Amino acid sequence: LTWLTSIISSRILNLLQVDPKESVSNDNLNTDELRTLLKEHGDLIPGKSREMLSSILGMEELTVEDIMIPHAEIIGIDITKSIKNAQKIIASSYYSRLPVFKGSIEHIIGMLHLKDSHQFIEALENEVDVKNILLETIFISQSTTLSNQLHQFQKQDMNLGLVVDEYGEIQGLLTMEDIFNEIVGKFGAARADLEKEFIQKNDGSIIADGNSKIRDLNNYIGWDLKEDGSKTINGTIIDHLGQIPQENICIELEGYRIETLNIEDNFISKVKINKKGS
Template identity: 75%
Template sequence: MLIFSAFSSGSETGMMASNKVKLRNISKGSKGAMRALKLLQRPDVLLASILIGNNFANILASAIVTIIMIDYFNGNVLLGSIILTLIILIFSEITPKTIASVYPEKFATKSSWLLKLLVIIFKPLVWLTNILSSRILKIFNVDPMQSATNDNLNSDELRTLLDEHGDLIPMQSREMLSSILGMEELTVEDIMTPHAEIIGIDISQSIEAAQTIIGSSYYSRLPVFKKSIDHVIGMLHLKDSHQFIEALEAGDDVKSILFDTTFISQSTTISIQLSQFQKKDSNLSLVVDEYGEIQGLLTMEDIFTEIVGKFGAAKADLEKEFLIKKDGAVIADGNSKIRELNSFMNWDIDEDGSKTINGTITDFLDQIPQENVCLEIDDYRIEILNIEDNSIEKVKIKKKES
């Protein structure tokens, strides 16, 4: 009886503590794991069967001990109860539950065949007890089937799992996975090229200028506009650049050579936009705000850089962009992104507002600074080093010592 009680206690812990992802992986070559997964599809039936069996074993053991104490120890039932309680506690509860909690999947796999037999044997009794317990559970608004379907992990739980148990994954791969999980939180505005930095072809300028931009472009497509990116005409695929230049030289209309411009909202998440790029077979779009004003440009390369660009060349670029001084201060461009600075320095400057250092300072002052000033934003001291054309060019940022 005590052995069966120990088995029931260990099985309960092993089944409930098992990682279903691990069980699914084991089930590819193990019938026991597959059986355990099927049992976990009805946790209410499984638990009822285990508890009924465990209670039967404990009650029967108690009855046997009582008979023994009456026949051989002058009816000292209290002594028998104390001894039986200690034995059950140590050998039938603590020990098997501890073993099962350390090796839950192994315990669940090995015990699944006997548990399935228990479910069959106690099926009528389980049916009756479940009817009664379900009435009580409804009072507390509890669905016993919910535990069978809530084992899917969200992105935050996956990120925590990766941080705590990702030691066997190479650091480079771990960083990529972390970046992919973070895509649901990032918006287009977070990684786009700002309006002022968009590189495109201005047809109001010379043909030589257009040729220079085409020859130095990193992208396969370029926006074409007249005088300002706000007056965009279309998108030029570089494979059509020769035909485009010939049309400019002949003074012909170039619109027939260009692709239509696609516009996306700055609040669109990166994961959704990546899907849109794939569906539309496009890799470049202009970003607009709620008023339809152009705020920046996003390419497929920007998204890929966000996923794999935490290291390698991109990390080297950040080391050039953020110059760390001996006192711990950082010299940075005004148009540098707050998110990249936080990631590089492990800082926590607020990213909810403006996305660049320039914008953060302007929002804090409620105006464009006209001269070099020093200011403090939260725990950071910021010194403006250079201003040109109403734009902050260089800043020095240092985190205050706590």
Template identity: 40%
Template sequence: MEDASISLLLGILCFLILCSAFFSSSETSMMSLNRYRLKNLVKQKHPAAKKAQKLLEQPERLIGVILIGNNFVNILASSIATIVAFRLWGDAGIAISTATLTIVILIFAEVTPKTIAALHPEKIAFPAAHVLGPLLKIMYPLVYVVNQITNGILHLCGISTTSNDSKNLSTEELRTIVNESGDTLPQGKQSMLLGVLELNEVTVEDIMIPRSEIIGIDLDADFQQILDIITSSEHTLLPVFNSDINKTIGILHLRDLTKLIQQNNLSKTTLVQTIREAYFIPESTRLQVQLINFLNENHRLGLVVDEYGDIQGIATLADILEEIVGELSSQQNEQSSEIHKQADNSYIIEGSAFIREINKSLNWQLPTNGPKTLNGLITETLEVIPQANVCLKVAHYHIETLQISDNQIKSSRLFALDSPEDDDD
């Protein structure tokens, strides 16, 4: 080394700095790879991706070979830089080489390559995998010894070397990924995926048609009234009961009446003979479970019951599917809209509107851990049935009751408060 020319030593020094940059960028890029994209590329038989995945299966060995290589070239570079500086400046060269090499390594072998690797991990990691694989085989004995010593030290310190973190994504993590998918995922598909993720968090009670809005056939009513309900109904499945919905005796499928109508043989008696057995659902059933139950048991409508067996509403297969894909009919969506935007950016919302639907439509955050409808939220907050033109604040939203009828809030005006100053007003 003493006989080597300064130009040769400088050439070796530059090569070692490039090697250091390679190891630094390799470490960052390998650790920054998207594991799920990597698995997808492996399925597509991408050769570099397969090598990268194999290296990442044992990260302690990968990190070991990278750090051994990086430290080796950095120490060797420091020694050569010291020799060059000593020849040029004597004893003062030691301090000069230390300061200069520190800056050079920091900029050109650490910060710059690691930044590039973090921004473009695949472009760095995949080519690096072709080098790191053979290098690991060559240096495996040394890597093994270093890892064993390291694991022994960690064991003495009471630190487990086994990762306890699950590699499976939680629902919240999946939701974050979908929300941050941006332009790579169309808005419609993004909404559908979010709807699927919410199925396990939403219960039948959250989406059911409440008892007060159930349209059914009361056998105690006049037959003409029953015919009017059948001919005017927008639904093909109707509950059949005696005077009270809790006395439901079955479900009528309007399609089953076709033959009776053609034979001019439709009466209360023949109608009762065509009804199907009622299907009951506990109100706490999660949508994910109920969707499977509907499909397995070949039902499309169920009567939602509380813990006492009283009917609280109706839930259908279509209601659950709409949680995933949105309204199945745009015309139905327009006709049944309960949210009406005003010129002043406030909204007139019907009291029967579900809070979840309001939040979803307006991107609001009204509390959902209590009442399910706007009417219930207002009455629970005030603890009385209010008169018209009563104002209140719930969370960061201003609410003004507009129309009260039959002990229910029919409509209210709502708007979001923009700032803390608005809250005080």
């Protein structure tokens, strides 16, 4: 993060018409001081650049758990399934690396780089052990800060890892792209996915999936639902009630009204959220 904060320091000081080379204190500006400068003089910086700088400074406060892909949404190759299934997953992959496992992600074998996919499929067809084709799996603590994890990705020359909790159980997956999206915001296909995930109604309410991240909802809509507890809407509702609710139950959370629309297999699959007063 040092080079990022250095760039930010120079950028802000230049906008304030202070020569960074002549500023003795420039090299000693810490994150809090930079955040204060950005707050007090942010109107001198274009909107999108200001958002990016704020996101970079916030990387020391966010952890891997805040932005990881949840366990239930991890896409990988299960070697117990058909070769056709493996080919389909490889062809549709958004990433250059995919986890390969046996039966479930808990039985991870390694990471497949897509440049080795032809050799990998041939090994499956010939019933040869694929482990030598795969890259080593990187495990990441869910409490690691984003700034530290970005450094580790660069140091290890990796851009993907499995996220584990304090007991070593897999909780999710994190990619370099997830960190960059946190800095610059989601765009293109990722932005289009959010538009499908959070459907805005004429009355100002939002229809969302229960497994949607509260952080994504806040960033996309501009809301301020609390993010310091459960990371998903489903988890937040269950934590508040202390149990799995029935359909069409409404709760109020600090200015927001949340209604459960669908429950599937003890999971809240669809909700409707209103911000009171909007």
